[in-house]
Each structure stands twice: as C-alpha cells, then as structure tokens.
Amino acid sequence: MKKILFPFLLILLLSNCTSQKNSEDFINTTSGRYLFNANEVLEIYFENAEMHAKWRGNNDIELLKVDDNSFYMKELNEKMIFVSNPKMHIELAPKTEHDGVLYHFEKMKKGEKTPDEYFKAQEYDKALVAFKDIQEKDSLNPNIRERDINRIGYNYIRNNEYDLAIEIFKINIALYPKSSNVYDSMAEAYLSKKDTLNAIEYYQQALAINPEKSNAKKAYLKLTAK
Known part of the structure; x- marks a missing residue:
C-alpha cells in the first residue's frame, strides 16, 4: 500500500503547485484517441482547458497535470507522458512494476477504429483487415x-x-x-x-x-x- 500511496501523494503535491490549464496548441495536438492495446481505446479530451479521459466505460476521468507534458491518471496509477516525436503518442513513465518494459500508446488517425469498432459499425471487411493486422504483428495477441x-x-x-x-x-x-x-x-x-x-x-x-x-x-x- 505504501509503495502505491507515496508516489500518488508526491504527484498530488506537485500537481497542486502546477496550473491544471493547458495551452491551445497542446490541446489541439494531444486531443484524440490512443490505442491502449490492439483493440481498446483511451480517449483524451479537454474541458475548460483541463485534461480528461474516457476509458473502459468511464467517460469523465480527470488527469492531474504534473508538468507541461506529464499527467497522472489515478485509475491506472501511472504518470502519462505526451511525446510528439516522431509522432504523437503517450508513454508511461518508467517504474519498477514495468520491469523495464516501455509502454507506448499511439495516437489513432482521424476515422480510424479498433477491430471491434469496425465490426460493430458493420464494416466487416475493415474489421477483418484490422484483426489480420494484429495477427501479423503479434500472433499470440489475446485480442485474436x-x-x-x-x-x-x-x-x-x-x-x-x-x-x-x-x-x-x-x-x-x-x-x-x-x-x-x-x-x-x-x-x-x-x-x-x-x-x-x-x-x-x-x-x-x-x-x-x-x-x-x-x-x-x-x-x-x-x-x-x-
């Protein structure tokens, strides 16, 4: 419990010293949908220039701003870093629990959907292509x-x-x-x-x-x- 609580309290302290407002340029650059995994989306949006997220049925997750590019998401117990190069994506800040793995969530293109979303939209050919793409990248992916x-x-x-x-x-x-x-x-x-x-x-x-x-x-x- 202490290992989880201490970083959260530290981030909470830092966020209280940081304005939660974000620049218009940052908002335009980071708003959108990110692939949390091959078939699941994390959506970033802003209200009154403050960052929010939609994830796993929760449509109003408020993220605590740590600095200009880093935000803490309590639901994940992770600090998320927004990186614009080579193209916009989210990285999770390294920590012991990651065991050296770098978590990288790519920003989706406008109109791009997950395989499940294509299927639910009755775009079956696109759903098949998306599922096949997962298989080509990782044949053991649990989503397939x-x-x-x-x-x-x-x-x-x-x-x-x-x-x-x-x-x-x-x-x-x-x-x-x-x-x-x-x-x-x-x-x-x-x-x-x-x-x-x-x-x-x-x-x-x-x-x-x-x-x-x-x-x-x-x-x-x-x-x-x-």
Whole structure:
C-alpha cells in the first residue's frame, strides 16, 4: 500500500503547485484517441482547458497535470507522458512494476477504429483487415484468440443474431484457416439459421481437416441422410 500511496501523494503535491490549464496548441495536438492495446481505446479530451479521459466505460476521468507534458491518471496509477516525436503518442513513465518494459500508446488517425469498432459499425471487411493486422504483428495477441472469437459467435447464436455470428466466424476462419473448429462453428451458425446447404458445406470443410471431429461428423451424417 505504501509503495502505491507515496508516489500518488508526491504527484498530488506537485500537481497542486502546477496550473491544471493547458495551452491551445497542446490541446489541439494531444486531443484524440490512443490505442491502449490492439483493440481498446483511451480517449483524451479537454474541458475548460483541463485534461480528461474516457476509458473502459468511464467517460469523465480527470488527469492531474504534473508538468507541461506529464499527467497522472489515478485509475491506472501511472504518470502519462505526451511525446510528439516522431509522432504523437503517450508513454508511461518508467517504474519498477514495468520491469523495464516501455509502454507506448499511439495516437489513432482521424476515422480510424479498433477491430471491434469496425465490426460493430458493420464494416466487416475493415474489421477483418484490422484483426489480420494484429495477427501479423503479434500472433499470440489475446485480442485474436480463436476460442474467444468463437465464444463471441456463440453468444450471437444464443441471441438469435445469426448473421452477426456468421460474420464473426468468417473472421475466425480467415485468422485460423487450418482449424477444423472454426468451420464447425460456422456450420452451426448456418444450421441455427436453418440454412442446411451452407451448414453441410462447412461441416465438410471441418471434417476435411479433422475427419475424427465427432460432433461435426454426427451433424453432417444426420443432415446428409435426409
């Protein structure tokens, strides 16, 4: 507790000695959305020239100004440093807990969205490109786990949102084309939609990869026996 509390009290003391107002140029340069991780955004905005943030459902996080470029965010227990070169980004001030890792949050371009945001906006092609970009940069990124994307699809099926399930399974197939499970899941989405022709096609693809996949084999034989 002391390790967390002491830096906060020190930053609070420093911030009380610093005007919380920011210049118009700084406001224009730093306002915007930053990639907190590959599929999550930290948004910076200003009210009365004082910095605020939107993050994880909290739309009014006030940041304490430490100096002209540094701000403390209590919710993260981190000092955030705004760096303009080579292009605007946020860095977290080094500390023991970081274990030597430099945290770097890039500012997003105007109109740029995360993969989830593209998907929710029904921009499925752009969502796929964004997910593929994550995979190319880091194939082990938790935002593209096959089982997690699959889980999202089954949630759509449970809510009778079959077209959304099909779209998210299309992305999973593109990310993991050698997995029998992603084709089996797509088949179940089509089957739930009562589209037996497409269901059969995807069960066939699942079985072509893994002929011993029992649930796909059972469903396929039942559909083709009719």
